Amino acid sequence: MNKFIGLANGITTCEGCAMETAARHMIEILGPRTIILTPPSCSAILTGFGRETGWTVPSFMSNLEAVAAYGSGVREALDILGKGDVNVVGYAGDGGTLDIGLQALSGAIERGHRLIYICYDNEAYMNTGIQRSSATPAGAWTTTTPGGKRGDRKDIDGMLVAQGIPYLATASASYIDDFRNKVATAMKVDGPSFIHLHSACPTGWRFNPAETYRVGKLAVDCGLWVLYEVVNGKYRVTRKLKSLEPASNYFTAQGRFKHLSRQEIDSLAAQAQEGYYAIVAKEND
Amino acid sequence: MKMTAMNGNDAAAAGARMARVQVVAAYPITPQTPIVENLATAIDKGDLKANYINVESEHSALCATVGASLVGARAFTATASAGLALMHEITGVAAGCRQPIVMPVVNRAIPSPWSLWCDHSDIMGERDQGWIQLFAETCQEALDFVILSYRLAEDKRVQLPVMIGIDGFFLSHITEPVAVPSQEQVDAYLPPREPHNLVLDVDNPLAINTLTPPGLFTEIKYQHKQAMENAAVVMGKVFASFAAAFGRKYSVVKKYKTEDADIVFVAMGTMAGTGRDAVDALRSKGHKVGMLRIISFRPFPTEAVQDALKEAEKVIVLDRSAGLGSTPPLALEVSRAVPDKSFTSCVAGLGGRDVTIATYEQALSVTGKTGVNWLDLKEGE
Amino acid sequence: MKEIIFYGRGGQGAVTASKWLVSAAVFEQKYAHALPAFGQERQGAPVYAYARIDVQPIATKSFVYKPDCAVVFDNHLPALGVDYSAGIKGDKILVINSQTEIDPQIASAFSAVGRVDATGITGDILGRVPANAAMLGALAATTNWISIDSVILALKRSMPGRMGELNAKAAQEAFSVTAVTRSK
Known part of the structure; x- marks a missing residue:
């Protein structure tokens, strides 16, 4: 039997793009009976350009703020047409999810459609050329935060858990088996599911493309990006750390933080690592 | 039925x-x-x-x-x-x-x-x-x-x-x-x-x-x-x-007494119904007027409009939107379709203002006036 | 063509009454329409509905300014600044919900006045609900433009079961007891 190839080779994403790698694994798990929606963003490159397409499954390029709204209609139509087995998947970036797409996402979750929404979070508007989003971490340089971003990122996961989403998970392209397991779990959820995928971006974060998976792994190992899932409100950390790597290693590996002083990095590192223990504490609640 | x-x-x-x-x-x-x-x-x-x-x-x-x-x-x-x-x-x-x-x-x-x-x-x-x-x-x-x-x-x-x-x-x-x-x-x-x-x-x-x-x-x-x-x-x-x-016939335009009319009003929606009664009221006073209602605005039925207006000398279009900065949209379309007619553009019925037979009487009174004629405009408001 | 204005207050069912009138006209193979004048909806605020009845299709879709009949659901409306004799001239009819005699000066503007205690009739038969079915009964009695049988049919179609029966009863009672005074 031929192996299902969900995404063609030779796609022109940036060198070292974690979003593309994750997409390959994601579609392999989802299988051919899947409809994919991508907004105009990095993931739209997978949907296609001109006469070419990347996905071998049906795909649609939605409007930036509207992946979840289109997905709601696709889902309800499939159900009434007797095609309830088809997966409806949104694959959107942080801008299209945390910023302009938040209203549609929140609405779709509230209504309870059976949708898999995967947000690949590269922490800025990368497709338009590295502008700040509400997912951009404190201190990070972008073209619209030339002196470093003030204030912390939006806690989208906390918001969606508070809204009562049946399944939410974080993931990292550097821990691909964990991500694959979570996609498989999301497929079984009778309702909306959300996977928040940390997607290291050499272009926007200013590091060597060969370092993508090391940088992504550092974020997890430093406790800055905690891998966990929340099933009906119950937290479970899927990668527990015996000890945390020094977070300063993560910041100094990327050009976007290079304007920060040692003191500022230490402060951000300490602050960020508190987040790891806060999630672990939730598991024990 | x-x-x-x-x-x-x-x-x-x-x-x-x-x-x-x-x-x-x-x-x-x-x-x-x-x-x-x-x-x-x-x-x-x-x-x-x-x-x-x-x-x-x-x-x-x-x-x-x-x-x-x-x-x-x-x-x-x-x-x-x-x-x-x-x-x-x-x-x-x-x-x-x-x-x-x-x-x-x-x-x-x-x-x-x-x-x-x-x-x-x-x-x-x-x-x-x-x-x-x-x-x-x-x-x-x-x-x-x-x-x-x-x-x-x-x-x-x-x-x-x-x-x-x-x-x-x-x-x-x-x-x-x-x-x-x-x-x-x-x-x-x-x-x-x-x-x-x-x-x-x-x-x-x-x-x-x-x-x-x-x-x-x-x-x-x-x-x-x-x-x-x-x-x-x-x-x-x-x-x-x-x-x-x-058993119900529709077409892209609806004509009312346009065949022998010297002056034809053009409008869309409910105000066109009122326009047909206005035509009867004005004809009883000796005005040879007719009413053309546009049903399909897109695609715009240019030929049907030309045909309906071919006998008319003058055309008065009543738009229900202001069309600021230019000629209002319906007037723009109709004037393009029949560029050689004497043409009057009117605006009426904005924001729920009632369009009545009196509105059409006023439209008739501004026949031939250039520019966009706003009807039922209250002085001093 | 007969043109009617229904004058009421939010919650009194004037708009619904105007729709029932159209249903009743349909049973008589007549043409009719009813058009409410909408504002921001509030209980108690003045409400107007316009209606027309004709034997041929009605082209006009504008409000009524010179009615042949004013149907007044609340005789306190003048205190709210509502002049229900506006636009009335010549041979015009007033149908009014009132327990007391109508001010002769107001009544003199109309050629016929049908007065009914629609609120009282409705209260006895249906309890505290809008008196709109009774007002249609009074309209039928005063104008003859629509038969009471058609009104009753419209009410029963609109409200199958007991509510329809009771509303029909209220309309019939109002039809029977409306005191009509004709000046000409």
Whole structure:
């Protein structure tokens, strides 16, 4: 039997793009009976350009703020047409999810459609050329935060858990088996599911493309990006750390933080690592 | 045929019900809300087998409607005013992706200032988005146009969405006798949708609405233009088959005493009905006037307008939207169609201002005045 | 063509009454329409509905300014600044819900006045609900433009079961007891 190839080779994403790698694994798990929606963003490159397409499954390029709204209609139509087995998947970036797409996402979750929404979070508007989003971490340089971003990122996961989403998970392209397991779990959820995928971006974060998976792994190992899932409100950390790597290693590996002083990095590192223990504490609640 | 008293909103909803729409995605906005309340109730009671999506905005309403249509369902939404303006981004997608959606627009003024009441400023903002636009005048038409619009929209040669202009309150909330067809009649006229071309189907995968380079964009847009031209032809056939099935005849324009008229008024929607009574009142005073109502604004029926106005010396167009900065939209179209006529442009009925026989008398009194003549303007306000 | 204005207050059912009138006209193979004048909806605020009845299709879709009949649901409306004799001239009819005699000066503007205690009749038969069915009964009695049988049929179609029966009873009672005074 031929192996299902969900995404063609030779796609022109940036060198070292974690979003593309994750997409390959994601579609392999989802299988051919899947409809994919991508907004105009990095993931739209997978949907296609001109006469070419990347996905071998049906795909649609939605409007930036509207992946979840289109997905709601696709889902309800499939159900009434007797095609309830088809997966409806949104694959959107942080801008299209945390910023302009938040209203549609929140609405779709509230209504309870059976949708898999995967947000690949590269922490800025990368497709338009590295502008700040509400997912951009404190201190990070972008073209619209030339002196470093003030204030912390939006806690989208906390918001969606508070809204009562049946399944939410974080993931990292550097821990691909964990991500694959979570996609498989999301497929079984009778309702909306959300996977928040940390997607290291050499272009926007200013590091060597060969370092993508090391940088992504550092974020997890430093406790800055905690891998966990929340099933009906119950937290479970899927990668527990015996000890945390020094977070300063993560910041100094990327050009976007290079304007920060040692003191500022230490402060951000300490602050960020508190987040790891806060999630672990939730598991024990 | 059994006559039932119903208002324009309920008639439009009855049309959607009898068209057996499968997905309804809608957001409440005055004066459209009763349409989607009506459908929600029908689905809840099991009278209509459809999924209803209570979206959180009009923007999402049209996105969900497009999404549902893309997988092959017969999809429906309705809106008005600011809701339509919020949909604007997606009206382009619905038309560009050639989805046969039918959407009543219960015409209400676009703010500012805020108004709940009728004018055409909302729908005129969408006139170049590539939708078919029909304007209803009666509750009967509100029902009939929804049914026949699906047949038109889903035709292989057309594959375009349709907006049906329903004047807010003057039509949405007026109660009139309506001949309600039987479900069997409608089923015979309008078979289940057969999706064509751009369909999200796992057995026939397609990437839809992708980024399109300059080398392809113009050709895709040109196909859209051709579909609009096809719509003009197919619309005639759809009206004919509708008349054969239901006995009610429609056409792209409606003429009233235009044959021997020296002066012809042109208008759309409910004010055209009032215009026919105005024609009778003015004729009784010796004015040889006629009334031309435009039913299909997009595609614009240039030839039918030319034909209807060929005997007239003078043409007076009454627009229900201001058309600021230029000639208002209907006047622009009509003056282009008949450039050699003596031409008068009037604006009336904004923000719910009633259009009466007196409004037409005033329009007649400004015949030949250049510029845009605002009627019923109160001095000193 | 006969043109009618229904004058009421939010919650009194004037708009619904105007729709029932159209239903009743349909039973007589007549043409009719009813158009409410909408504002921001509030209980108690003045409400207007316009109706027309004709033997041929009605083209006009504008409000009524010179009615042949004013149907007044609440005789306190003048205190709210509502002049229900506006636009009245010549041979015009007033149908009014009032327990007391109508001010002769107001009544003199009309050629016929049909007075009924629609609130009282409705209260006895239906309890605290809008008196709109009774007002249609009074309209039928005063104008003869629509028969009471058609009104009753419209009410029963609109409200199947006991509510329809009771509303029909209220309309019939109002039809029977409306005191009509004709000046000409």
